[in-house]
Amino acid sequence: MSLRKDAPVQRPFKTLLVANRGEIAVRIIRACRELGIESVAVYSDADADAPHRRAADRAVRIGPAPANESYLRVEKIIEAARSTGAEAIHPGYGFLSEQPALAEACAVSGIVFVGPASETLSQLGDKLAARRRAAAAGVPVVPGTFEALDVAGEGGRAMTHREAERIGWPLLVKAAAGGGGRGMRVVDTLDGLDESITSATREAAAAFGDGSVYLERLVEGARHVEVQLLGDDHGNVVALGERDCSVQRRHQKLIEEAPAPGLSGDQRRHLHDLGVKVASTVGLRNAATAEFLLTPGGEFWFLEVNARLQVEHGVTELVADVDLVHEQIWIAAGRPISARVLAAAARAAAPERHAIEVRLSAEHPALHFAPAPGRVDHWRTPSGPGVRLDSGVEEGSVVSEHYDPLVAKLLVVAQDRPRALARLGRALDEFEIGGIQTTLPFHRWLLSQADFVDGTGLSTDLVDRLWQPIDLVSVAALRAAELAALAAADSSSAVAAAQDVHGTDGHNGRGNDTWWRAGITEATERLT
Amino acid sequence: MTPRNRTRVTIEAVPLVIQPDRADIAAFAPPGRGEQVRALPIAAGDRADGIRRFEVVVDGWMFEVATEPAVRAELRDRVARSAAEHHAMARLTLRAQIPGRIVRLWVAEGETVERGQRLLAVEAMKMENEIRAPQPGIVEDLSVGMGDRVERGDELLSLG
Numbered sequence: 095m096s097l098r099k100d101a102p103v104q105r106p107f108k109t110l111l112v113a114n115r116g117e118i119a120v121r122i123i124r125a126c127r128e129l130g131i132e133s134v135a136v137y138s139d140a141d142a143d144a145p146h147r148r149a150a151d152r153a154v155r156i157g158p159a160p161a162n163e164s165y166l167r168v169e170k171i172i173e174a175a176r177s178t179g180a181e182a183i184h185p186g187y188g189f190l191s192e193q194p195a196l197a198e199a200c201a202v203s204g205i206v207f208v209g210p211a212s213e214t215l216s217q218l219g220d221k222l223a224a225r226r227r228a229a230a231a232g233v234p235v236v237p238g239t240f241e242a243l244d245v246a247g248e249g250g251r252a253m254t255h256r257e258a259e260r261i262g263w264p265l266l267v268k269a270a271a272g273g274g275g276r277g278m279r280v281v282d283t284l285d286g287l288d289e290s291i292t293s294a295t296r297e298a299a300a301a302f303g304d305g306s307v308y309l310e311r312l313v314e315g316a317r318h319v320e321v322q323l324l325g326d327d328h329g330n331v332v333a334l335g336e337r338d339c340s341v342q343r344r345h346q347k348l349i350e351e352a353p354a355p356g357l358s359g360d361q362r363r364h365l366h367d368l369g370v371k372v373a374s375t376v377g378l379r380n381a382a383t384a385e386f387l388l389t390p391g392g393e394f395w396f397l398e399v400n401a402r403l404q405v406e407h408g409v410t411e412l413v414a415d416v417d418l419v420h421e422q423i424w425i426a427a428g429r430p431i432s433a434r435v436l437a438a439a440a441r442a443a444a445p446e447r448h449a450i451e452v453r454l455s456a457e458h459p460a461l462h463f464a465p466a467p468g469r470v471d472h473w474r475t476p477s478g479p480g481v482r483l484d485s486g487v488e489e490g491s492v493v494s495e496h497y498d499p500l501v502a503k504l505l506v507v508a509q510d511r512p513r514a515l516a517r518l519g520r521a522l523d524e525f526e527i528g529g530i531q532t533t534l535p536f537h538r539w540l541l542s543q544a545d546f547v548d549g550t551g552l553s554t555d556l557v558d559r560l561w562q563p564i565d566l567v568s569v570a571a572l573r574a575a576e577l578a579a580l581a582a583a584d585s586s587s588a589v590a591a592a593q594d595v596h597g598t599d600g601h602n603g604r605g606n607d608t609w610w611r612a613g614i615t616e617a618t619e620r621l622t
Numbered sequence: 623m624t625p626r627n628r629t630r631v632t633i634e635a636v637p638l639v640i641q642p643d644r645a646d647i648a649a650f651a652p653p654g655r656g657e658q659v660r661a662l663p664i665a666a667g668d669r670a671d672g673i674r675r676f677e678v679v680v681d682g683w684m685f686e687v688a689t690e691p692a693v694r695a696e697l698r699d700r701v702a703r704s705a706a707e708h709h710a711m712a713r714l715t716l717r718a719q720i721p722g723r724i725v726r727l728w729v730a731e732g733e734t735v736e737r738g739q740r741l742l743a744v745e746a747m748k749m750e751n752e753i754r755a756p757q758p759g760i761v762e763d764l765s766v767g768m769g770d771r772v773e774r775g776d777e778l779l780s781l782g
Binding site for chain 2: 276293296297300344460461464465466467471472495496497498499523525526527528529530531532534535538566567568570571572573574575576577578579580581582583
């Protein structure tokens with residue numbers, strides 16, 4: 095491409111490999127293009143036609159669909175980097191992003207890993223080690239154990255039970271190597287403890303290759319807040335503001351916003367300082383996030399550090415007006431944190447904008463958010479002022495059960511929270527998705543809830559407390575039945591024709607508008 | 623009353639059944655904002671039975687909706703009722719709601735289970751999804767084992 099040849103001489107790398115898939119791979123490839131870097135995608139057989147593959151300048155197949163035979167294989171990633179001459183690897187989030195093995199293999203192969211050193215990953219990625227270090231640095235941590243549970247034999251089990259009673263109920267069984275709610279269980283009484291430890295251990299071993307689990311108090315009514323951190327090779331560590339991610343289900347974040355509503359400037363500064371303190375104890379380099387609970391009593395208790403780019407990094411970008419992926423790549427190339435980022439960090443306790451992100455996942459919000467993979471056969475996305483969409487799918491994409499159900503992130507930014515909420519409502523209204531069930535109706539509902547809208551009821555149990563989808567589904571179902579009756583009654587036209595044209599196999603090519611657009615549907619066409 | 627000129631509209635997942643007549647249908651409002659209707663292609667063999675299937679999205683909720691002439695549906699119901707009289711006990715077949723892999727199996731064939739008891743777990747998208755007994759019964763026709771892959775709609779077991 096001529097653009098690349100003419101790009102400024104100064105660029106961090108010539109070629110960078112993105113060791114991920116979906117929306118985050120697309121997002122990183124976009125950053126590469128902006129920086130004049132040639133991008134290399136990797137893909138499994140399930141992603142042979144995925145947007146991230148086609149977005150990149152080059153692409154390398156790394157194996158069959160299951161992640162442990164493709165995206166989780168360090169040697170295949172390294173081999174792909176070698177064969178394409180990539181000088182750097184960006185791991186995104188999930189998969190190998192926090193595995194010291196990839197960072198280590200990069201170091202051995204002379205490839206730059208866009209992230210911390212493998213030793214830092216070992217220290218921070220092990221949540222228990224992070225808890226110990228944070229406590230040693232004087233940062234308050236959530237009450238719990240500081241060592242992995244050993245439930246082998248009667249002695250080990252009895253000791254675990256004593257620890258649990260000391261911490262108090264309800265509590266959480268958490269994977270030491272975990273993330274995203276995997277390998278995590280809520281336990282209400284001693285009765286369920288052994289079973290929960292067993293299943294959490296198995297899930298953790300399957301997801302992370304390490305079955306170590308520990309116990310932590312479940313603080314009721316708490317909010318989840320986290321600090322965005324950046325560190326460079328020159329000893330600088332800065333906080334770029336905080337996010338509130340209290341709206342969760344099954345310990346998976348559903349909505350994130352920046353800044354966290356209702357905090358004073360002093361609280362923000364204190365929280366940012368705690369985050370910097372945690373990061374400094376391990377000599378952090380590159381991007382990381384320190385997660386805290388904000389207790390009903392107003393205390394910040396450290397949870398864990400994620401030494402990678404977060405899913406929700408975009409809200410911080412919109413508020414702080416920095417591009418975190420650009421910064422990550424420049425830092426990896428050895429540059430000190432830019433003056434621009436230092437200035438943004440200095441302003442972080444007094445944010446002048448508000449950003450909100452909703453995670454659109456292929457999950458059924460009325461069926462306990464059960465995974466709902468399938469084929470996206472209709473995909474019309476919002477746009478306009480203050481709207482950003484980071485998506486890993488398009489019309490025709492198949493959302494595979496092999497991977498995370500996240501299909502897209504819708505972000506909005508405005509001058510304050512009420513305006514951001516209004517913008518989010520507008521954007522959600524513009525979103526049309528067919529073929530898969532997504533969390534879209536949940537997000538629309540949330541915007542009608544006072545606890546969320548006025549910010550007073552923000553807590554990690556908000557969804558469990560308020561989400562009662564039965565009535566919503568019933569109303570929608572009745573309306574769906576009416577619409578089907580209307581369509582069936584219109585026997586003369588498009589419905590029958592569509593069936594004849596598209597045959598009986600249920601698979602229509604991309605761009606083939608199978609949506610019924612008979613006379614009555616003229617009304618649905620938005621005036622654009 | 624004979625449901626002449628009526629259409630039976632069924633959403634099994636909810637479940638919901640309505641039987642509007644032509645006048646009712648004419649009074650329904652056409653699709654508006656956030657509402658989409660798509661006719662799902664159906665197998666050629668099915669078309670003769672008068673059943674038509676639609677995927678309908680209302681406010682982000684997706685439904686599979688079937689329509690058929692009510693007269694025909696009533697006839698089918700009568701046949702089904704007389705067949706059911708030969709079966710003393712209600713038997714329930716559980717099917718996989720999501721594609722994935724069986725990672726837990728808490729019950730064995732012939733085991734008596736309580737309502738709400740855990741039966742098995744399907745791992746999909748890295749999450750374990752527990753399937754519990756919707757009614758008490760005896761486990762029959764256990765057709766999956768540990769580690770098996772299942773597709774959506776596959777039979778898992780029956781509760782007799």
